[in-house]
Amino acid sequence: MSYTKRKGKKGLTYGYRIADNKGNVITSKSGFLTKKLAKEVGESRKNKLEKVNTIREDFTLYELWKRWYELSIKPSSITDTTKKKYRYRGHTIKKIFGNQKANTLKYSKYQKLMNDYSVNVTYNYISRINSDIRNAIQLALRDKIQIDDFTIGYKINAGKKSKKESEKHIESISDYERILTYLENILDYDISIIPYLLYTLLKTGLRLREAVALKWEDINLDKGYIYTYRGYSLEVRDYTEPKTPWSVRYVPLDSKLINVLNSLKTRQETLNMAYISENIVFFDQRHGILSNHSINKHLKTYLTQLDINPKITATGTRHTYISVLLAKKYDIKTVAKIVGHKNTIQIRETYGHLLKEEYDSEWDAIKGTLAEF
Template identity: 30%
Template structure:
């Protein structure tokens, strides 16, 4: 039986339960406006405990639980760069809510936490923070730690991004002339033009592009096998961002021809100058070896300036352009999500929310036209 105590103007319940080691401990939660509300919540919790809810973990601080979850499920299964982002989320949880317990989590409390984080962060950063915490809490539901998802229907707020959204994408016509101009600068001694074209035609991340070897390209089936990345800092192969990032991406006929020509010409010119490509990398310069992100972005900027396209587009922006073009051309969002290597369509929908909304509006108009003739 729960013990109900009035604390100032609110009520608190206290439940005594037996832990897995056989010892008794207490679980408390306060902040209820009335005694009946506290009693109802206590009855629900006692029922959940009787059905196997892990009350011991439920009493953990959110930050501690997130850290355990992060180490258990994310460490060594994702790239070091991506894992660092989870560590950043943990630091923010400890800073913003160091003593927030899982037992205290509900939608209102989580929304307040999210709003607090959003005050000093761009909306896109808030989305990533929410994705991390939500994934953790959804697993906690599956593990019987909590029984409701406090992140459900969370409202994402945040400051305006430092770089305007429109500067991160090219439209279809701009992309077309960029690729045409880039083809004029193809030279097997320099990998950047080939890298720019492949990025625009596949949507691969920069580390995935660098990690491509000639064995990863099936010229007959016109497929790119994405199965690893290249860590530029330590100069060795690494894992993909997540398991979903291991995928095959289709190549169009022209890009296949360009890469086939690069392979042949690269082999001849490297042999001529006594250059070795020890890892059999696709994008490898005659003089400086592996292409740097800075070099590729400089080349991209040069092409954009030649075309008088005033934008802050980076190489990563070509990935966004690739996805945007496919979505605008009515390619199913599930297919686009898989091609991008996203874990599920939620990430795709949130990243390209403005496009998805526009397409939904178009679909509603089509539905209206279809039904009016019935």
């Protein structure tokens, strides 16, 4: 910490500057009448900053996680929605471990506490909890804190099973066509906006938060495309940054979807909805922007009426869209760009399943080929 001295209208005044290890000024203040006062205030401020930025030996596991979050996650460029998920997991860590000191926690107790909590959660969720804790421990170790990495060897025993890939998308093109036809037949803005939203999701592969964020100026019905550049969090009820830089993109619209959106726009204009909707496309007359629960509840009802399994969520419409394009033999690089992925890796790993018709076709082709030998 350094001190400054300045002569002005009030006479001689003093100040302090606090810098990091690289010499960058973190904070400063001037205008003190004596150097002693500037030093006292500066030292107090420095102690507070050191307390905030230092990892202590006696931290609880939750406090250690919180410090990791503040240093590694909070300043990062990931979306506010993703940061909220980290904070939610932080609350879970506090719930599981309470005031347990991180440096006295042993593997066996860690395994037991995690087992007890895991009974009613999925494998994926408890795996993320464990990963966050491991990252927090690594931060402490880099600061030379004496602590055991009790996550090493931890075995995940989740009570709930995560959905299989086959349960995340509609399994056949015929079922995909049936749900689209069903939605076309119940489109009525005076009743609900949900069929319009679901139809658009199935026809574009947009993330739900991307579709909900759309305004009419983002859609070019003449040239047939959507421009998506942000999201809308149904949890915090506000616009969010795009999930990744590659999420900002143009998405093609087919002629049927253009007609559907045109009719929706016309009806909203007739009702003068822009006055209250701020030109939001999927704005319900009675309820405004709907909840994630309401959207998924309606989708489950529609699928049940059609006897279509599995009962996917709104997220599953995106999985279905990608699966259909791949089944129709579209280039995987083109598909990746349309849905906003950086490359084809996630497409191959997440959506590399086959739709039923494609599997049956390949099955018969293999038998035919082998019969030639």
